[in-house]
Amino acid sequence: MPAQPAKPAVLHYVGYDTDAGGIVSVVRNLAGTSASESPFDCVLGVNPGFAQLRAPPLPVLELPRVAGERISPLAFLRARIVARAARAWLRADGRNIFHGHSRAGLLVALWLARWGERRAMASVHCYGRRRWFYRWAAHRLGGRLWMLSPAMMRHYGIEPADWEKCLPGCVHFPDTSLVREKQDAHRSDELHAGGIGTLTRWKGWHLALEALARLPVEARRQWRFTHIGEEDGSAESARYAEELRAQTRALGLEACVRWSGPQSSSEALLREIDVLLVPSINEPFSVARLEALAAGVPSLSADSGGARDLVEPPENGWLFRNGDADDLARRLAQLAAPGALAEARIDRAALARRFSVEASIARHAEVYAALLSGIAR
Secondary structure (H helix, E strand, O other): OOOOOOOOEEEEEOOOOEOOOHHHHHHHHHHOOOOOOOOOEEEEEEOOOOEOOOOOOOOEEEOOOOOOOOOOHHHHHHHHHHHHHHHHHHHOOOOOEEEEOOHHHHHHHHHHHHOOOOOEEEEOOOOOOOHHHHHHHHHHHHHHEEEOOHHHHHHHOOOOOOHHHEOOOOEOOOOHHHOOOOOOOOOOOOEEEEEEOOOOHHHOHHHHHHHHHHOOHHHHHHEEEEEEOOOOOOHHHHHHHHHHHHHHHHOOOOOOEEEOOOOOOOHHHHHHOOEEEEOOOOOOOOHHHHHHHHOOOOEEEEOOOOHHHHOOOOOOEEEEOOOOHHHHHHHHHHHOOOOOHHHOOOOHHHHHHHHEHHHHHHHHHHHHHHHHOOOOO
């Protein structure tokens, strides 16, 4: 049999120390579970000493160390060192592609573009404060800068704000036999909310605790909350994690709140919970929310960020005011009413057409083909 032509290799650069977080989850999905599933090979660009905690492991390329999620003059200079190494990797094969995902990934892509490399692109995964910088980056990269959703494009003032210029996250949509069956009426004496994500302050887990504490006594007895996730390795995250545990004790919530730490998969939690809490302000997209929807679980999310493009109350979830623990408590009390959660009717087929792994692989393949042909789209 004739040899199969080599597939393009994509360096998904993040500059992280571990494989925690939604960005790496998406890269893992794009890599597929077998060599035949994806039309391109995926390599994860990381810092030296990178710890891979999830299986199966991804191929990695260790590059000079940089802070993955920081934009500063120093970070820009460090990114230039990474860009030199990435440029050598690109030039080793004319079908290699650089795809930056983190803030550092954007900086590296900008250096590569400055040097005339056309096979370099970046995805923005954050709601940054320096909006002018992202507009400038969009101008420098042209059709090679992508956002997660139209809401993110509107945030940065980039037009037209539509899905055609977006590369959103993706998840596996399980067979219907794996989806947690939702009953027309939930038990009124036991409702379970879940949280998935790193223990960082912007994720807003303290709001969930404040809201639970402010519930009327009867409603509070109905709810329990389980969180899975870990610290992000920073001292600030470690302090926040300890604050959350202290806050749990101080509010008398130890009987109904469980901090379960890192888990290899969210599947077990999603089988148990009635609703997923996403309390972060300007959550870029939330792969966790997508995973919940794929499993038939609605979300209760802060009214900002990617939630505005994805949550359609009450079909697939509900919204509460940003940073408002009182409004979150009000929503939780409403959802504790008999039959309230059963109002959700999630159209998994419609979601899968845009957010399934298969749809995302096809979309990325289209974008990468345009890069290789010299036509940035």
